[in-house]
Amino acid sequence: MNNILKVSDAELYYEVRGHGPLVVLVGAPMDADAFGPLADLLATDYTVLTLDPRGVKRSTLYPGGTSRPEQRADDLAALIRHVDAGPAVVLGSSGGAVSALALAQYHPDVVRTVIAHEPPLSRLLPDADELLAMAEKQMATYLSGDVVGAFKQFFRGANIQIPDQVVELMFAGDRDPVQVAAERFWFEHEMRETITWLPDLDKLREATIMVGIGEESTDQLCDRTSIALADRLGIEPTRYPGGHTGFADAPEAFATVFRAELEVIHSPR
Template sequence: MLKVPGARLHYELRGTGPLLLVVAGGDGDARANAALADGLADRYTVLTYDRRGLSASTIDDPAQPITLATHAEDVHHLLAALTTEPARVYGSSIGALIALEHLARHPGQVRLLVAHEPPAVQVLPEAERAAADAAQREVEETFAAEGTFAALAKFLVVAGIDPADREEDVVLPRPSRERQANLEFFLTHDAPAVRRHRLDLDALRSAAGRVVPAVGVNSGPIMPYRCGVLLAAELGVPYAGFPGGHNGGVLRPKGFSARLREVLTSEKA
């Protein structure tokens, strides 16, 4: 457990080698990418954690607003506590957006960032940006009016997540009180924070040589896929394709970890 300003963060380490931080998407906690982390632990010391407010990570003042800048500073404190070297970072969805915000603020802490389908709506053309904003607001409004699982159903459509697009041995998580609490926290605090967030693209252009925007090869033209492709164009770097769709790291961990290993061991890394 690490004490950071306003919170205590639960984190887990596995494997040996240089540090690789995994920043989960959605309501994912330290265990959400366990299979992915296991596939990388022979080469890297894989760091996963519960974002503040999820699972075992607590918040000192629940009334304090949470932004993606808050989460990015949590990443800064985690890395500062665990390594003196620039780290490799993989983030998915909101995790990718947090990792990009962290890179813009603390570029010296990052050796290479693989940002998988960050919902960075500011890079979208105006019409797509307006449609994305409306879809995100609809998820939030559904949560307020109809509850967690109705909102989750709409969120899965926005993210284009197909639970059937998974490796044969992947077992879908069962509903639990902890999962419901995490979903409620995500929909109350983090989903609106994603919608409001705007990256410092100038700062990211300065660090573009350390960014690999990534997309799922099965994602199709969903909003996060489009953001990944257009972010690459904004930064003047190529994007990388990964197995599966928006949640490929969870649903296709073997193929995804193999591809992530390739990217992390490329000349750029």
């Protein structure tokens, strides 16, 4: 089922599949389509909610609107209340993991458990100032029109090993305008707001938080930020198949690990 929910400054596109306890899959800037294969696998046993974040693809943002983690948390809370199937287990990945953590912080009543998969919380790291300065350069480079240069900087900063010639093939020439628009929205309206967000760790300790890291993400920036979050919360992270986008690259293997986590979450205490 595909629908639009109007909130104060945006119209949110969302999809609902299946029946059973509510699971929310969310990214930023990744949209609902990126989680489609994983959602299909889970929908045999769960009600699965996916969405396009505000300002991305089919979710429109009214003029002057922004995309801060607390706003994305408000959006998630509104959607969970709207579908009336919560409280939810929320799996957020990348910027969506930051959205999910903000949801647990600001709207704990709608959340059963948050699984934060590779949240880019740079301010938790000792070299945060250097990392944030690099990110500012990436944003400026992208918005100046040098898309390939910005992504070369981005992958180097994230310690993701992609040869320059591959980056050129990925981001040069004619590209899907919808994807380009979502990408530009990330650099212009989401990236800074996401990586500079500092969670209230005391509030998160009151919630049920799990941290996920890709098996192929070792030593990458989001491996470091995820370990830092898990250490601050006093929990052991779970390793998921694949890398930063393992949920999309290897959905069947990812679903196996995620299902095991869901069984623990929903087991009688």
